[in-house]
Amino acid sequence: MSTKKEKVKDLDEVVVRFAGDSGDGMQLTGSLFSDIAALAGNDFITFPDYPSEIRAPHDTVSGVSGYQVHIGHKKVYTSGDLADVLVAMNPASLKANLKWVKKRGTIIIDTDTFVDKALEKAGYDENPLLNDTLDEYNVIKSPITTLTKQGLKNLGVAPKIAQKSRNMFALGIMYFLFNRDFKATDAFFEKKFKDKPDVIEANKKVIRLGFNYAESIGVMGTTYNIQAAKLIKGRYRNITGNLATSWGLLAAAERSGRKIFLGSYPITPASDILIELEKHRQFDARVFQAEDEIAGVCSAIGASFAGALAVTSTSGPGLSLKSEAIGLAVMTELPIVIIDVQRGGPSTGLPTKTEQSDLLQALFGRNGECPTIVIAASSSADSFYFAYKAAKLAMEHMTPVILLTDGYIANGSEVFKIPKMSELPEINTPIAIPNDENFAPYKRDEKKLSRQWAYPGMEGLRHRIGGLEKEDINGNVSMDPDNHQLMTEYRQEKVARVANYIPDQEIYGDDTGDLLVVGWGGTYGALYEAVKQMREKGKKVSLAHFNYINPLPKNTEEVFSGFKKIIVCELNLGQFVHYLGMRQPKFQYYTFQKIKGLPFMVSELIEKFNKTLEEK
Amino acid sequence: MTQNNNSNDTVSILTKKDFVSDQMVKWCPGCGDHSILASLENVLPKLGKKKEDIVVVSGIGCSSRFPYYVNTYGFHGIHGRALPIACGIKMANPNLSVWVTTGDGDSLAIGGNHFIHTIRRNFDVNLILFNNKIYGLTKGQYSPTTPLGQITKTSPYGTIDEPFNPGELVIGAKGTFFARVTDKNPKYMSDIMYRAAQHKGTSILEVLQNCVIFNNGAHNEITDKDKRDDNQLILEHGKPMLFGKNKEKGIRINGTKLQAVTLGENGITIDDILVHDEKEEDPSIHFMLARMHLPELPVAIGVIRDVDSHTYEDMLYDQIEERKVSSPYKCVDDLLNSGDTWEIK
Ligand code: SF4
Numbered sequence: 002m003s004t005k006k007e008k009v010k011d012l013d014e015v016v017v018r019f020a021g022d023s024g025d026g027m028q029l030t031g032s033l034f035s036d037i038a039a040l041a042g043n044d045f046i047t048f049p050d051y052p053s054e055i056r057a058p059h060d061t062v063s064g065v066s067g068y069q070v071h072i073g074h075k076k077v078y079t080s081g082d083l084a085d086v087l088v089a090m091n092p093a094s095l096k097a098n099l100k101w102v103k104k105r106g107t108i109i110i111d112t113d114t115f116v117d118k119a120l121e122k123a124g125y126d127e128n129p130l131l132n133d134t135l136d137e138y139n140v141i142k143s144p145i146t147t148l149t150k151q152g153l154k155n156l157g158v159a160p161k162i163a164q165k166s167r168n169m170f171a172l173g174i175m176y177f178l179f180n181r182d183f184k185a186t187d188a189f190f191e192k193k194f195k196d197k198p199d200v201i202e203a204n205k206k207v208i209r210l211g212f213n214y215a216e217s218i219g220v221m222g223t224t225y226n227i228q229a230a231k232l233i234k235g236r237y238r239n240i241t242g243n244l245a246t247s248w249g250l251l252a253a254a255e256r257s258g259r260k261i262f263l264g265s266y267p268i269t270p271a272s273d274i275l276i277e278l279e280k281h282r283q284f285d286a287r288v289f290q291a292e293d294e295i296a297g298v299c300s301a302i303g304a305s306f307a308g309a310l311a312v313t314s315t316s317g318p319g320l321s322l323k324s325e326a327i328g329l330a331v332m333t334e335l336p337i338v339i340i341d342v343q344r345g346g347p348s349t350g351l352p353t354k355t356e357q358s359d360l361l362q363a364l365f366g367r368n369g370e371c372p373t374i375v376i377a378a379s380s381s382a383d384s385f386y387f388a389y390k391a392a393k394l395a396m397e398h399m400t401p402v403i404l405l406t407d408g409y410i411a412n413g414s415e416v417f418k419i420p421k422m423s424e425l426p427e428i429n430t431p432i433a434i435p436n437d438e439n440f441a442p443y444k445r446d447e448k449k450l451s452r453q454w455a456y457p458g459m460e461g462l463r464h465r466i467g468g469l470e471k472e473d474i475n476g477n478v479s480m481d482p483d484n485h486q487l488m489t490e491y492r493q494e495k496v497a498r499v500a501n502y503i504p505d506q507e508i509y510g511d512d513t514g515d516l517l518v519v520g521w522g523g524t525y526g527a528l529y530e531a532v533k534q535m536r537e538k539g540k541k542v543s544l545a546h547f548n549y550i551n552p553l554p555k556n557t558e559e560v561f562s563g564f565k566k567i568i569v570c571e572l573n574l575g576q577f578v579h580y581l582g583m584r585q586p587k588f589q590y591y592t593f594q595k596i597k598g599l600p601f602m603v604s605e606l607i608e609k610f611n612k613t614l615e616e617k
Numbered sequence: 618m619t620q621n622n623n624s625n626d627t628v629s630i631l632t633k634k635d636f637v638s639d640q641m642v643k644w645c646p647g648c649g650d651h652s653i654l655a656s657l658e659n660v661l662p663k664l665g666k667k668k669e670d671i672v673v674v675s676g677i678g679c680s681s682r683f684p685y686y687v688n689t690y691g692f693h694g695i696h697g698r699a700l701p702i703a704c705g706i707k708m709a710n711p712n713l714s715v716w717v718t719t720g721d722g723d724s725l726a727i728g729g730n731h732f733i734h735t736i737r738r739n740f741d742v743n744l745i746l747f748n749n750k751i752y753g754l755t756k757g758q759y760s761p762t763t764p765l766g767q768i769t770k771t772s773p774y775g776t777i778d779e780p781f782n783p784g785e786l787v788i789g790a791k792g793t794f795f796a797r798v799t800d801k802n803p804k805y806m807s808d809i810m811y812r813a814a815q816h817k818g819t820s821i822l823e824v825l826q827n828c829v830i831f832n833n834g835a836h837n838e839i840t841d842k843d844k845r846d847d848n849q850l851i852l853e854h855g856k857p858m859l860f861g862k863n864k865e866k867g868i869r870i871n872g873t874k875l876q877a878v879t880l881g882e883n884g885i886t887i888d889d890i891l892v893h894d895e896k897e898e899d900p901s902i903h904f905m906l907a908r909m910h911l912p913e914l915p916v917a918i919g920v921i922r923d924v925d926s927h928t929y930e931d932m933l934y935d936q937i938e939e940r941k942v943s944s945p946y947k948c949v950d951d952l953l954n955s956g957d958t959w960e961i962k
Contacts (some may be wrong), residue, residue: 040959229961238958248953255949262709264701281952282937283944287708292734296701299694299731303674303705306692307713311705329695419953457690457706457713459670465638465684467675467693478685479641 008223009180014073014374015227016081017175019168020098021090023057023066026168027488031068032414032443033172033189037181038072039239039416041479042229045072046415047528048080048380048600053269053353060122065097074228078526078533080413084604086178088171090114090145092123099134107139107239111167113146143214145170152210158203164510166200166207173211179225183208240380240417242523243273246340249388251284257396257428259310263288264300266319269352270408271342274314294322295339297341302326305335308432308456310392316341317359318349320403321366328367331492333466334443334452336395336402339373340388343407345598354598355409358524358573363379363403364551364580367540370489372496374398375551377405379525382417384410387548389425396430398453398499402573403419405434405550407572409600430454436461442476449502450495499552506554508563510536510543516614517564519590521547521577521582524601528570531606553584562589568593568604591616631662638688649800650679650828654686656806657716661689664714665884673715674703676723679754679828680747697728700735703742704929711930714814719745722752725761725781733790737931739818746783746823747811751832769831784907784921788900794820795907796920799849800827802839812920818928823919825916833962839916848911852919857890860915867891868914875905877914895923900911 017034021027033211038045043242071081089095091114102108115130129135130142133269149170153163170363187205195198214304226276230583240248254261260283265275279288287304289295298313299306315323320341330337343359363375374394379386386404391404433440433455442464443452455462464476472479508517509532520528525546532544545560547553554560561567568591569578578590593609595601636658644650656902662669671689675681677696682693694702697716707715724732724746735742751769752758759769759776762783766775787795794816798806813820825836839848846862858868859880866879867890878885897903903922910916946952 036957039957042959042961158925191858232961234961236954236958236960238953251952252949262705264705267643277693281946282940283946284949285937285941287933287937289704292730295698296704296731296734299701300708302694303692303702303707304709305705306702307672307706307709309709309828311709325695326698333692394840419958421756422950422953426668444651456710458669458710460667460669463668463690465640465673465687465691467684467691468677468695469693471816 009169009226010223011074012225013075014077015086015179015242016069016071016084017086017088017227018067018069018084018098018101019088019171020065020067020094021168022059022093023052023054023064024059025066025090025606026165027066027068027090030168030172031070033185033186034175035239035414036042036189037176038070038227039187039237041181041227042232043072043074043227044076044230044232044466046077046413048409048413051353053351060091060093060119062093062097062123065094067094067098070372072227074230076232077229078530079600079603082604086175088175090167090171092120092129093445095129096123098127102138104137104268105139105427106133107292109141109143111145111171111558112142113144119148122366135515141174143174148210148214149207152206153203156199156202156206158199159497162200162203166203169204169207170211170214174209174215175481176208176214177212178224180224196531205242216609234414236419237414237416238419239414240382240385241273241412241414242384242406243271243342243412244277244377245382245385245417246388246404246406246411247274247277249277249346249385250310250338250392251281252385252422252425253428254310254388255284255422255424256288256429257310257392259308259396259430260285260287262292262301262304262309262311263314264297264304264311265289265296265314266291266294268294268316268319268398270344270411271314271319271340274340274342293439294319295326298323298326298337302330302333303336305330305337306333306456308454308458310396311336312338312340312392314342316342316344317346317362320359320362324367326541327373328369328371329468330401331367331371331373332468332471334399334492336389336399336454338388338395339401340391341403341405342411343405351598352397355523355600356573356596356598357407357524357571358576358596359405360550360573360576361579363405368494370481372551374400374402374496374499375405376402376549377522377547378410379546381410381413385420391485393411393426393428393517395430395503397451397502398449398495399431399454400496405522407523426480433459433462435459441474442466443471444474445491448498450491450498459495494600497552500555503549503552503554505556506545506547506560508543508545508560509542512543514541514543516540516610517561517567518542518544518566519569519581520544521550524570524572527601527603530603534603535607535610540614550577550580558585559570561585566613568610570601572596572601631668631669633662635668636661636688636749637753638686640685642686643682644679645830647829648679649749649824649828650683652803652806653747653824653826654683655751656803656810657687657745659803659807660810660814663811666714670707670712672706673716674699674706674716674872675718676728677754678720678723678752679721680718681723697726699723700728700731700742700744704735704740707740707742707930708933711741711934715742717742719744719746720753721746721748721750721762721783722760725783725786729761733778733786736787736790736792736819736821739793739926741817741819741928741930742821743813743820746821748783748823749826749828749832750835751828753828753831770780782908782910783821783823785904788904788907788922789852792821792922793887793924793926794920795817795823795903795918795922796821797823797825797917797918799825799836799840802856812923816923820928838911848915849918850909850915852893852895852906852917852921854893854895854920857887857889875909875914895920898924
């Protein structure tokens with residue numbers, strides 16, 4: 002697009018971070034930039050990082066909203082450690098994000114906002130534009146606010162709209178820097194602001210102002226190009242983890258022929274699942290925003306008793322509230338899917354930050370011997386398949402399934418290859434046959450140990466179940482000691498046997514070596530990237546990343562046996578390693594634990610793995 | 618609506634026997650629960666529903682053993698949570714006749730949140746509230762309906778807990794049906810249960826139930842043979858509110874309050890007596906009726922409020938039907954391919 006002869010350099014990948022006040026529209030700016038990458042055929046992963054307050058105090062560090070995107074000509078696995086380019090719309094966003102920028106990286110700054118009051122609110126004693134703070138960076142100082150307002154003057158645009166479209170000026174600079182065109186973004190403005198022609202005009206104008214400004218000042222010398230990624234043939238879209246989870250559930254409902262029911266209570270960062278499924282009444286989705294977390298899970302249990310694919314979605318504190326009811330579903334051996342989008346804990350903790358600290362709660366946080374299947378998704382896109390799988394396992398094995406995702410993959414997005422429904426595995430629900438004389442509520446399938454699903458409305462199968470211990474086969478209330486032992490063992494064994502129906506644990510890399518990196522859930526991308534980079538340097542490192550946690554894949558021991566050292570990495574104080582110590586006690590585990598509300602950085606992982614390799 | 622309603626002609630003639638389960642009833646001898654069970658078994662055959670289309674749901678407590686004793690589908694839940702379970706069942710299959718059996722502790726203490734919100738949403742479920750004003754199954758602690766000052770296991774010096782009157786709560790939560798009966802008259806209870814079943818929306822039926830073990834005689838003032846004529850006001854829609862052995866007493870409105878009066882005294886005639894209108898939208902009089910208590914006023918028995926309103930599940934199903942027609946997505950493949958997508962060749 003550039004008219005002047007700029008030097009255009011091809012990049013394999015780039016990490017861009019947009020940061021501003023929470024009212025500055027940084028999430029929108031970032032997602033428009035990602036959308037353009039998508040249309041250019043790049044691979045990418047995004048990571049929104051926003052405060053838990055809706056409108057935190059203006060110009061303060063706690064009010065900074067950020068959006069990072071990692072764009073690649075090759076496949077990318079994380080949202081990137083450090084940014085190559087930072088857009089900082091005010092002093093607070095520079096203050097909060099400078100540590101996330103690579104040395105010699107580019108920083109685009111709105112100098113108009115670097116005034117005394119804002120500097121003071123951001124906690125700067127001195128103006129960082131005037132001292133050596135930014136010496137090691139390539140800083141593009143632009144009076145973005147002034148230029149935006151000037152540019153819009155002739156259009157007669159209200160000052161408020163002008164103020165709000167500053168972010169598009171910054172985006173325009175980025176479009177110049179990365180040789181992007183306006184077509185798709187224009188179309189977006191036209192759709193989004195359909196009834197506000199002045200806003201459409203303003204945005205279109207400002208993004209071009211930014212572009213032309215960048216071109217005219219010529220400070221960059223070089224602009225960049227990221228060629229289309231070589232992805233497998235097919236149709237693609239951008240998807241967040243929460244959206245993928247929601248759609249995976251809808252897919253499972255359609256494939257199984259069950260009606261979907263969701264009973265949930267709003268909670269960050271899981272609310273988007275409730276919001277999404279509420280939209281899909283056309284698929285017979287019965288979605289219920291309950292009065293509390295307990296009503297959410299209990300309504301799901303009722304719906305499951307009545308024959309629906311029943312789901313409840315929540316985050317850590319909500320999972321705590323649901324514990325007793327999950328026990329009821331274990332006792333009544335009804336299928337429900339419980340989705341826990343993990344966030345920083347304990348208590349209210351860090352609602353908008355990511356963590357993996359609900360694992361032990363998911364495994365053991367209930368009264369009595371109360372096993373459920375526990376699985377974890379490892380990326381935004383594969384949340385689709387694990388939500389589908391959670392529903393499949395729940396219904397085929399007649400048991401609750403807890404699906405763990407986390408704030409990072411739930412809110413982050415990535416490129417998703419759109420599957421065809423007909424390619425998804427079949428779901429075979431053990432539905433009883435009406436008037437079957439041999440029906441008994443707690444008669445079990447020989448192989449799976451699952452009972453049959455008979456629900457109200459089915460003739461000749463009336464029965465009564467509940468939370469009291471059940472007598473084997475007939476399901477009557479029983480306080481018999483031997484029966485209790487038997488039934489407890491059945492419930493345990495039923496879940497254990499799920500190991501026969503899940504895939505073997507895969508290894509990325511060789512089956513033997515010096516170090517096996519072990520992770521689970523949403524840390525996959527960073528662990529994969531770290532192991533990949535180390536393998537490229539010839540290190541004998543492999544990765545075993547777990548999605549199936551209870552039960553563990555059958556070959557877990559075999560996988561672990563091939564390595565001299567095993568290091569278990571997780572965003573908590575060692576919950577998975579604690580569990581592995583119980584299930585696979587003969588191994589010695591090294592650990593890497595981080596609990597900062599942030600995902601792993603590839604660089605810190607590599608550093609730790611190298612140290613572990615050297616340790617005697 | 619997608620589900621076809623079973624009309625009477627598809628249902629073979631059922632009797633009480635059809636609804637008696639094979640389980641031994643384990644309530645204490647003389648407990649009021651027995652008469653509630655008998656009444657419900659009498660009503661179920663009259664609903665025009667197949668046995669398979671009836672579900673009884675409960676929480677925890679003496680009352681909550683109920684589902685095991687009725688030969689329908691049944692679900693014995695956890696403490697306080699019968700209502701959300703019942704609502705989930707109803708949303709999954711609105712064709713079902715759903716009954717909830719619960720106690721004063723189960724529904725008003727631990728389950729209080731679900732109680733008010735279910736009523737507010739007006740799910741079409743029928744709730745029988747066994748109000749014995751005590752915790753029975755846990756052996757005698759005071760409940761949210763235990764009168765102030767009563768000595769119980771957990772109130773050795775008398776309770777200092779202001780009690781709820783369930784009817785006030787129901788009407789305050791925008792209830793569309795509230796009735797009250799005693800456990801002493803199963804025939805009458807059956808009639809009112811039938812009314813509850815006919816009501817479309819959340820029906821709350823409070824049964825003044827006697828716990829012979831832990832709160833024996835709690836309702837004696839209301840139910841004793843020699844007192845009940847004077848202490849019960851049996852309501853009938855469209856009829857003046859008269860009570861007393863010879864219907865010589867009545868209820869009138871005096872200023873902003875209800876007042877018990879005697880016909881013929883102080884110039885009171887039948888024209889001064891309030892006429893019961895259970896269909897009145899405005900809940901003010903129903904509220905006053907629900908809260909009438911001894912000794913100043915008799916206790917209202919019968920259907921206090923029965924008004925029509927939309928149910929949650931009807932509105933849900935209307936939206937589902939509407940979206941099936943108007944949505945551009947006919948299957949999940951459509952959805953997956955919607956919005957911004959791109960092809961890699
Ligand atoms: S304890 Fe009271 S309420 Fe419970 S069964 Fe016995 S008499 Fe009935």
